[in-house]
Amino acid sequence: MSVLLLVRHGQASFGKRNYDALSDRGHEQARVLGAALAARGVAPTRIVTGGMQRHAETAEGILAGLAGIGSEGPEVVVDDGWDEFNFDHVIGVHKPLYRSKALMFADFARTPAAERRARFQALFEEATARWTGGEADQDYEESFPAFAQRVDDALRRTAADAEGTVLVVSSGGPIALAASNLLAGDASLWAQLNRVAVNTAVTKLVTGRSGITLSSFNEHSHLEHDRSLLTYR
Incomplete structure (x- = not known):
């Protein structure tokens, strides 16, 4: 039996031109998670990351926190199959209109600051509902079914190579999809699970003779000592 710990990346730079870089808070979230794992004696045999900057930076922070277990650190492997859509x-x-980030930023700048995140969330949910609806797959560079297949392939590869505890640093979309498939047998829960995904939350999967089983989803007790570390984007 092996364990896969799927970790959502730390807080990215929402509203900045390079969203993919972690914010200062995101770096801190990653270090806190690594330290929490070390305190529990969790020693990953391998870290698998998606190919995005926020995945790599989260892994670096986790490794810094894990240094407390006194090991040289696990092998780090990049698998682009774990990338966000x-x-x-x-x-x-x-x-x-929002194909131009400059125009999108200018439009959102006219929204009161306290309302911007809620407005973006509403836009995000409308856009992803269209993407997942299945009626316009030809409009997208990666359709939702193609995304789902990519993530499933990445999960199967990771599980097949897993020994001991493997930590996977990915994003809310792939993690929510993996959890939905394991809970419901399809992607029907994806939107609901993706909506509540916390930065650096841990989803635990167990692999064995019976396949892959979801043990827990979106666990983030390592952040509860400081509410400022609890973020969703």
């Missing part, structure tokens, strides 16, 4: 493209298909 291109939400800029999905939003741009839904609202062509």
Whole structure:
């Protein structure tokens, strides 16, 4: 039996031109998670990351926290199958004006600051509902079924190579999809699970003769000592 710990990346730079870089809070979330794992004696045999900057930076922070277990650190492997879908493209298909980030930022700048995140969340959910609806797959560079297959392939590869505890650093979309498939047998829970995904939350999967089983989803007790570390984007 092996354990896969699927970790959502730390807080990215929402509203900045390079969203993919972690914020200062995101770096801290990653270090806190690594330290929490070390305190529990969790020693991953391998870290698998998606190919995005926010995945790599989260893994670096976790490794810094894990240094407390006194090991040299696990092997780090990159698997692009764990990458997030291109939400800029999905939003741009839904609202062509926003294919220009400059225009999107300018539009959102006219919204009161306290309302911007809620407005973006509403836009995100409208755009992804169209993407997952199945009626316009040809409009996307990666359709939702193609995304689902990519993530499933990545999960199967990771599980097949797993020994001991493997930590996977990915994004909310792939993790929610894996959890939905294991809970419901399909992607029907994806939107609900993706909506509540916490930065650096841990989803635990167990692999064995019976296949892959979901043990827990979105566990984030390592952040509860400091509410400022609890973020969703």
